[in-house]
Amino acid sequence: MANYLIVSHGEYAKATKASVEMIAGELKNVKAIAFKQTMNQDDLLEEITKTASEFDxxxxxxxxIAGGTPANTAQRYQQTHPNVAVYSGLSMPLLLAVVMGTPMDEAIKQAADNMAPVGLTKQKETKQEKPKTAKAEKSDKNVTLKPHTMQNVRIDERLIHGQVATMWTNALKLNRIMVVGDDIVKNDVLKTGLKTACPHGVHLSILTAHGAARRINSGKYVGQTV
Structure with a gap:
């Protein structure tokens, strides 16, 4: 398991670690250092040296950020420890990706892709399932799912949340998220929230249970990772 030492101006690094731990659990292979106003570069170098020595x-x-005191001090440390790699751009998506085992180059790309317009700024069309008639509802009750391209199925009242949007979507390389729930289809506020939470570049389908089964059976998502 790779070790990570994250360093920032103020408490940002410590807060980032704490936030990622809410999703990934305790991170024993990550240590965080805060560069405070009362410290100079030599103080920070001493702290980096001490903390780095605690890893196996x-x-x-x-x-x-590149060019800041944490970055410059890390490079000073690197001069006497050439086997240590130094990267800038600490963020929650980046740290989450690397602690989940994503190679750094790919994690950087994922973190960059995570920066996208959301909410009212985000222009994403979501096709909605038309209301079902009583007759159609009855005819769908015995639907049996055929083979499909689904990568993962979760039963989770949180729907699209941090683990889904950041971890599972990237790990499984999904290009569509399907949210299934009869009540959800009727809730405009919840649908707006789901559109906002859906990762940039990933298609979103919000469907009733029977509508989802029918679309899967029809082969609508063949060739997609859902």
């Missing part, structure tokens, strides 16, 4: 093997250092 050399950590990868991730700092907040």
């Amino acid at each position: 093997k050399a950590p990868t250092i991730i700092v907040d």
Whole structure:
């Protein structure tokens, strides 16, 4: 397991670690350092040296911004520890990706892709299932699912949340998220929230249970990762 030492101006690194732990659990392979106003670069170098020595093997250092004191000090440390890699751009998506085992190059790309317009700024069309007639509802009750391209099925009242949007979507390389619930289809407020939470570049379908079964059976999502 790779080790990570994250360093930032103020408490940002510690807060980022704490936030990621809410999703991924305790991160024993990650340590965070806060560069405070009362510290100078030598103080920070001493703290980096001390903290890095606590790992069983050399950590990868991730700092907040290039050119800042944490970055410059990390590079000073790197001069005497050439086996240590240093990256800038610390963020929650980046840290979450690497602790889940994503290679750094891919994690950086995923973190960049995570920056996208959301809410009212986000223009995403979601096809809605038309209301079902009583006759159609009855005819769908015995639907049997045929083979499909689904990568993962979750029963979770949180619907699209941090683990789904950031971890599972990237890990499974999904290009469509299907949210299934008869009540959800009728709730405009909830649908707006789901559109906002859906990752950039991923299609979203909000369907009734019978509508989802019918679309899967029809082969509508063949060739997609759902």
